[in-house]
Amino acid sequence: MSDTAAKCYDVAVIGAGMAGMAAALFAAERGLSCIQVGSGGGILFASGLLDLLAVQPVAEHRLWLSPYDALAALAREQPGHPLARVDPASVRTAFVSFVAALTSAGLAYAPLGERNSNVITSIGTVKTSYAVPLTMVAGVDALAQRLPCLLVDFRGLREFSARQIAQTLSDTWPALRHQRVDFPGFEAMPELYAAHLARALENRETRERTIALIKPLLGDARAVGLPALLGLGQSSAVHSAFEAGLGVPVFEIPTMPTSVPGLRLLGALEAVMSARGVMRRQLSSVRCLSFDGSTATLALEGVPGGERIQAGAVVLATGRFSGRGLTADRQSVRESILGLPVQQPATREGWHQSDFLDPVGHSINRAGLVADEAWRPLNVHGKSAWTKLFAIGSILADQDWMRAKCGSGLAIATAWAAIEQVSQQLRETQAL
Ligand SMILES: Cc1cc2nc3c(=O)[nH]c(=O)nc-3n(C[C@H](O)[C@H](O)[C@H](O)COP(=O)(O)OP(=O)(O)OC[C@H]3O[C@@H](n4cnc5c(N)ncnc54)[C@H](O)[C@@H]3O)c2cc1C
Incomplete structure (x- = not known):
């Protein structure tokens, strides 16, 4: 100490x-x-x-x-x-x-109202929550109205299956379709991680190639759902670019933890x-408090020599x-x-x-x-x-x-x- x-x-x-x-x-x-x-x-x-x-x-x-x-x-x-x-x-x-x-800090949420929202989870169940990130909001409307909707996932991304979500919801949402595509530039990778893809989508060229892959699959879809990987620090911009490029509302579905929304x-x-x-x-913990x-x-531990901090309230x-x-x-x-x-x-x-x-x-x-x-x-x-x-x-x-x-x-x-x-x-x- x-x-x-x-x-x-x-x-x-x-x-x-x-x-x-x-x-x-x-x-x-x-x-x-x-x-x-x-x-x-x-x-x-x-x-x-x-x-x-x-x-x-x-x-x-x-x-x-x-x-x-x-x-x-x-x-x-x-x-x-x-x-x-x-x-x-x-x-x-x-x-x-x-x-x-x-x-x-760049993480935008939908305006807070009086109501909870129902949101699709990564396993196709429905979760009721209050504050919803803007990138997920279109999914609330799509689910509520059971809109014709396309869910897309990426080959090799183990933590998210569009097919599983669509199957789980099929009884109550027959207009929900699913498709799997290769993530541009990562085709040779056997296993993909959401955080890597999120970072990759902050690159304009990768984003445009991904949008170009999804657009022909739209059919009658009035909304598109994707795993939550539309950017890390720039999620608003990446999400907007997908909506502009696809011409329909786009929403993210949270993936299993640890997730891009958590990051x-x-x-x-x-x-x-x-x-x-x-x-x-961040690297310390409190060993003792008097x-x-x-x-x-x-009294903190976790850094060489420890540290003592004083405060008027704890x-x-x-x-x-x-x-x-x-x-x-x-x-x-x-x-x-x-x-x-x-x-x-x-x-x-x-x-x-x-x-x-x-x-x-x-x-x-x-x-x-x-x-x-x-x-x-x-x-x-x-x-x-x-x-x-x-x-x-x-x-x-x-x-x-x-x-x-x-x-x-x-x-x-x-x-x-x-x-x-x-x-x-x-x-x-x-x-x-
Ligand atoms: C898997 C998972 C999913 C979740 N999903 C949602 C969700 O979708 N929506 C939602 O609203 N909530 C969600 N939550 C819950 C939300 O995050 C909770 O509010 C939270 O876990 C409880 O918060 P907390 O700050 O009380 O405790 P914790 O999150 O447990 O934080 C305790 C903190 O204390 C620190 N600590 C402990 N001992 C010491 C010490 N001696 N010195 C210094 N630091 C110490 C730990 O390092 C940690 O930072 C989720 C939680 C989990 C685990």
């Missing part, structure tokens, strides 16, 4: 998943100096679709057209759910702000962090098991950095239902930190662990984001609410 004097920030965000990114963004937008620790690797698994809330109650798998009606139902039926504890006006503002930041999301968020002046420690009066000290956005915010042994679940108490079933036998597919879901997926009304995690005495330690995102208890289809919603909304508290507390401290 280096003994050099630690720098002091208004807020340190631990975690660079969706919740940590949102918190760092909102902190920077409020003019707070902010440092973020952790790698954003998990975002690579994202589809680019930002779910707000689609299913409530989870046990009945009731799907909602309006995420705001779903939030109202959640508030009535499960008021302890962290998403139900954020007022809907703040949820709305948080989403608008998050999506505007992504758009400013785009990570790239856009990193650009946003950099543009807003957020300091980042509090002394009004200051927290974070946001814990370390996720669940895959993020490593929670760890489990054969007896119980622990919070990884401070050993904060985790709300969990009394015994391991209570972790899972006997039926793996039980619609109620598994109790272990609702384990997590309990936070007070200001988003401060509670210690063993039921009091806030430190007045300026806040917990957000999937590490919070009483939610099963995967089943409720509220992953980004939970992350973005709780980040917004916690940063409001951080900002208020720092103002109060400065006024003293």
